[in-house]
Amino acid sequence: GMRFTRLRLSGFKSFVDPTELVIAPGLTGVVGPNGCGKSNLLEALRWVMGESRPTAMRGGGMEDVIFAGAATRPARHHAEVTLVIDNTDRLAPAAFNDADTLDVVRRITRDAGSAYRVGAKEARARDVQMLFADASTGAHSQALVRQGQIAELINAKPAQRRRILEEAAGISGLYQRRHEAELK
Numbered sequence: 001g002m003r004f005t006r007l008r009l010s011g012f013k014s015f016v017d018p019t020e021l022v023i024a025p026g027l028t029g030v031v032g033p034n035g036c037g038k039s040n041l042l043e044a045l046r047w048v049m050g051e052s053r054p055t056a057m058r059g060g061g062m063e064d065v066i067f068a069g070a071a072t073r074p075a076r077h078h079a080e081v082t083l084v085i086d087n088t089d090r091l092a093p094a095a096f097n098d099a100d101t102l103d104v105v106r107r108i109t110r111d112a113g114s115a116y117r118v119g120a121k122e123a124r125a126r127d128v129q130m131l132f133a134d135a136s137t138g139a140h141s142q143a144l145v146r147q148g149q150i151a152e153l154i155n156a157k158p159a160q161r162r163r164i165l166e167e168a169a170g171i172s173g174l175y176q177r178r179h180e181a182e183l184k
């Protein structure tokens with residue numbers, strides 16, 4: 001499938017300084033003390049994948065993802081997140097399918113909204129959302145498991161468990177794809 005290999009953040013929530021994370025094959029866990037930025041990291045992943053609901057980003061407005069300043073640091077003017085994808089299997093949509101590695105970049109500037117790039121090309125939010133909707137439907141798809149979902153999973157009745165697993169495995173991507181088809 002399309003494997004995520006790196007996540008780069010700059011000015012995104014608590015990640016004010018440029019930060020790069022290598023995403024190894026297999027299961028990745030994020031651990032650390034309260035408030036260290038675990039949830040912010042997951043939000044950065046969702047955000048670069050095209051998340052458009054401020055509520056999903058725990059903010060009042062989309063600009064709230066920009067580093068808001070701290071006692072010793074001024075606020076930032078923009079935030080940027082890059083997700084690097086291994087595309088050697090050439091599973092990306094045709095418009096973006098010309099390279100072994102794809103950089104998906106989302107940037108937001110105060111008062112100027114957000115813009116996306118896939119590789120060297122400008123992209124629309126919808127292009128990026130569809131890219132990941134497609135990528136999330138395979139057996140080896142990338143799945144995001146929220147904090148607390150593991151405990152929910154353990155305690156859940158079978159029907160609930162199925163809903164949680166579907167959500168984590170991105171079956172919702174399938175529904176989004178179908179909705180998109182119905183609109184055409």
Ligand code: ATP
Pocket residue numbers: 012013014032033034035036037038039040041064065066067068069147
């Ligand atoms: P927990 O274990 O409690 O769930 P966590 O590791 O998930 O913690 P996060 O919720 O990711 O932690 O990070 C919270 C921190 O991020 C807080 O210190 C908060 O002030 C900071 N933060 C969130 N948004 C911004 C922003 N826009 N600018 C600066 N800091 C921010």
Ligand code: MG
Pocket residue numbers: 038039040147
């Ligand atoms: Mg958290």
